[in-house]
Amino acid sequence: MAKITTTPPESLCPTQITVGMIEVRDKQQQLAALKSAEQEELLRAHPMPAVLGPRGKLYITDHHHLGRAAVEAGVGRVFCEIEVDFSAHDPPGFWKEMEESSWVHPLDENGVRHIYSRLPARLAQMVDDVYRSLAAYVRNAGGYDKTGKAYAEFVWADFFRRNVAVEIVTGDFGAAVRAALPLAKSHRAKSLPGFKGE
Numbered sequence: 001m002a003k004i005t006t007t008p009p010e011s012l013c014p015t016q017i018t019v020g021m022i023e024v025r026d027k028q029q030q031l032a033a034l035k036s037a038e039q040e041e042l043l044r045a046h047p048m049p050a051v052l053g054p055r056g057k058l059y060i061t062d063h064h065h066l067g068r069a070a071v072e073a074g075v076g077r078v079f080c081e082i083e084v085d086f087s088a089h090d091p092p093g094f095w096k097e098m099e100e101s102s103w104v105h106p107l108d109e110n111g112v113r114h115i116y117s118r119l120p121a122r123l124a125q126m127v128d129d130v131y132r133s134l135a136a137y138v139r140n141a142g143g144y145d146k147t148g149k150a151y152a153e154f155v156w157a158d159f160f161r162r163n164v165a166v167e168i169v170t171g172d173f174g175a176a177v178r179a180a181l182p183l184a185k186s187h188r189a190k191s192l193p194g195f196k197g198e
Contacts, residue, residue, distance in 0.1 A: 004047055005058075006077045009070040012048070012123055013059045015098065016105040016151075017114065019068050019126045020133030022173060027069035039075060047079040051103060052087045053094050061103040065136075068123045091116075102150035111158050130169045131157035137177045143184035145194040152193040156184070159192060 031039055048063040058080055060067055070078050084101075086094050095116045098104040106114045109129035120126050135156035139146060144156065160169075160180050169176040183189065185198050 002049075003082045005080050005082060007058060007080060009067050009075060009078045009123060011058065012050070012067055012078070012080070013053070013057050014064055014067075014120055014123055014126055015051075015059050015061050015103055016064060016154075017108050017119060017127060018129035018132055019064050020130065020136055020157075021128040022130070022133035023065050023136045024068045024072065027065055028072040031069055031073040031075060043070065043075070043078050047081040050080040050082050051098065052082055052085040054087060054089060054091055056087055058082070059098070059103075064123065064126065068126060071123050105151045105154060107154065111161060129157060130166070130173075131161045131164075133173070134160050134164065134169055134176055134180055137173075138180045138184050139194070141177060141181055143181045143196075144189070144192065145196055147194040149193040155192055156194075159183075159189060163188070 031042070034042065043066075046063060046066060048060045048067055050058045050060045053059045060080065061083070067078065086097050089097060095104065104116065104119075106116055106119055108114060109127055109131075132153060135153045138144065138156070138160070139153070146152075160183070163183050164176055164180050168179060184192075185196065189195050190197070
C-alpha cells in the first residue's frame with residue numbers, strides 16, 4: 001500500500017513544465033474560500049501521487065494544478081501518496097525510471113520537448129499554457145471523457161493548439177471553449193484519449 005505523507009506544497013518538485021493558470025486560479029479561489037479544516041479535508045481526499053527521488057525530494061506525477069493552487073493560496077501542507085521510492089538512483093537513472101513509467105512530461109507551452117534539467121525546480125516556477133486550461137474546460141463541459149491515460153490533457157491541449165487560434169484563447173476564453181467543443185467531438189479528434197464523438 002502506498003504511503004501517505006504531508007509536506008509544504010513549496011517543497012514539491014513538478015514532473016512537467018506547464019500548467020493552465022486559468023484552471024489554477026479557479027482551484028486557488030476554491031481553496032481560499034474554505035476554512036482551514038475544510039481545506040485539509042479536501043486535500044486529504046485528493047492526495048498527490050508522488051515519487052521519492054534523489055536527495056529525498058518528492059516529485060509529484062499528477063495534480064499539478066491543485067499543487068500550484070495550494071502554493072498560490074498559501075496552504076501550509078498538502079497530502080502526497082508516495083507510489084515508489086527511487087531515491088537510491090542517481091539523476092540519470094531516476095529520470096530513466098520516470099520516463100519508462102510515463103511519470104514525466106518535459107514539454108513546454110509550445111509543445112517542444114526539453115531535457116530533464118529544464119524542468120522547474122518548484123511548482124511556483126511552472127509556466128502557463130493557455131491550451132492546458134482550454135483542454136480542462138472543454139472536458140468539464142462534456143467535450144471528452146476523463147481518462148486514466150498518462151498526460152491525456154497534454155494531447156488534447158496540443159490538438160487545440162493546432163486548431164484554435166491563440167488570439168481567441170487569450171482574447172475571449174469563453175469563445176475559445178465554445179469553438180473547441182465541437183472540434184473535440186469531431187472526426188478530427190477520434191484518435192484522442194477520452195473521445196466521445198457527437
